[in-house]
Amino acid sequence: xxxxxxxxxIILLGLLSLAEAxxxxxxxxxxxxxPLVIGQTFTLESKALGETRRINVYLPAAYTDSATVRLxxxxxxxxxxxxxxxxxxxxVQVLTGNGTMRPFILVGIxxxxxxxxxxxxxxxxxxxxxxxxxxxxxAYRQFIREELMPQVKQRYRTTSETAIVGESLxxxxxxxxxxxxxxxxxxxxxxxxxxxxxxxxxxxxxGTLLQKSRPAVTVYLATSIHGDTAATRRLMALVRPQAAxxxxxxxxxxxxxxxxTIYHPAxxxxxxxxxxxxxKAAR
Numbered sequence: 169x170x171x172x173x174x175x176x177x178i179i180l181l182g183l184l185s186l187a188e189a190x191x192x193x194x195x196x197x198x199x200x201x202x203p204l205v206i207g208q209t210f211t212l213e214s215k216a217l218g219e220t221r222r223i224n225v226y227l228p229a230a231y232t233d234s235a236t237v238r239l240x241x242x243x244x245x246x247x248x249x250x251x252x253x254x255x256x257x258x259x260v261q262v263l264t265g266n267g268t269m270r271p272f273i274l275v276g277i278x279x280x281x282x283x284x285x286x287x288x289x290x291x292x293x294x295x296x297x298x299x300x301x302x303x304x305x306x307a308y309r310q311f312i313r314e315e316l317m318p319q320v321k322q323r324y325r326t327t328s329e330t331a332i333v334g335e336s337l338x339x340x341x342x343x344x345x346x347x348x349x350x351x352x353x354x355x356x357x358x359x360x361x362x363x364x365x366x367x368x369x370x371x372x373x374x375g376t377l378l379q380k381s382r383p384a385v386t387v388y389l390a391t392s393i394h395g396d397t398a399a400t401r402r403l404m405a406l407v408r409p410q411a412a413x414x415x416x417x418x419x420x421x422x423x424x425x426x427x428x429t430i431y432h433p434a435x436x437x438x439x440x441x442x443x444x445x446x447x448k449a450a451r
């Protein structure tokens with residue numbers, strides 16, 4: 169009996185110690201990860217292209233912090249999440265945040281058939297080999313003008329100011345739009361534009377196209393060590409004697425960059441130049 173009575177506390181202590189040890193092994197519940205939201209996305213049924221297109225939008229703090237402010241819009245081909253949208257949105261966020269760029273709504277157009285949409289017609293057999301179908305830039309421009317722009321104006325508080333930025337074939341589309349339909353945007357930024365397309369016909373026709381009546385616009389061109397610097401310089405040479413009529417054109421050769429690296433540093437420089445905030449008048 170004595171042994172039994174003295175054993176009970178020992179057994180209880182053992183059970184308590186076991187329960188305490190088990191309690192220490194129980195891990196707290198892990199918080200469920202939530203989506204990281206940097207903007208908005210929507211789809212648009214396009215009659216001009218005969219397909220559904222995804223549109224990604226970044227709204228800067230100047231927009232989201234206000235219920236009334238209206239902002240200009242920067243459009244970008246190659247605007248998919250897996251394309252150039254994220255790093256360009258990051259530039260807009262940083263530059264507007266540090267006051268070296270005016271705030272813009274960024275509208276990225278995600279690709280479906282990039283080489284079809286961003287190229288004009290070509291007679292060059294090698295050009296035609298890059299994709300099953302090329303030469304669809306006119307339809308793509310119609311999509312932007314007649315379907316995307318009205319939808320953006322309906323969805324967001326915008327001003328009448330618009331801009332477009334693109335690199336490589338998207339840069340070719342930017343320059344083609346600049347020369348063929350200059351009223352579509354106020355500002356054009358093109359980096360390493362593929363001006364070699366169709367045996368360089370777009371650049372060759374630039375002299376004639378620039379003679380036509382056209383609005384004064386802002387243009388920023390940049391080329392890497394792999395870019396078509398010769399054609400870009402010829403284009404700028406045509407502009408200089410008519411600068412007062414054609415607007416503000418800038419050219420930044422960037423031989424330290426390659427075709428694969430030029431987009432981000434060129435956009436950083438370009439945005440600071442063409443979207444520079446206006447100096448406040450001294451009181």
